[in-house]
Amino acid sequence: MQKEKYLNLLYFTILILVTPFGGFACSMYKITCAGKTMVGCNEDAWRTTSTIWFEKARNKSEYGAGFTGSRKVSGNRIAPQSGMNEAGLTFSRLASYFPKQPMKINKKIITDEAT
Secondary structure, three states, X not given: OXXXXXXXXXXXXXXXXXXXXXXXXXXXXXXXXOOEEEEEEEOOOOOOOOEEEEEOXXXXXXXXXXXXXOEEEEOOEEEOOEEEEOOOOEEEOOOOOXXXXXXXXXXXXXXXXXX
């Protein structure tokens, strides 16, 4: 009985591994062990221009932060994909919803979307 159970599990695992998946999903993890927390994320994208940058706190009541991103919005400005401040508050843009919309001819041009 035990051998049959393991064989079924093996067959199921092989089936899952050989099944093609068409999705490109970003992922994030959070692990807490012995009072310490680790987080991490990946950006499943074709970009090769990923950047890491840090911003200092402007005064003592604020926190500095580190960011990652790769989408340029203007000049030397990059929209953050993920980040963490000095207190450990973390965010990551794991998915974006882009509903189908009809083309608009007279759209207002966005010149600086990161402000």
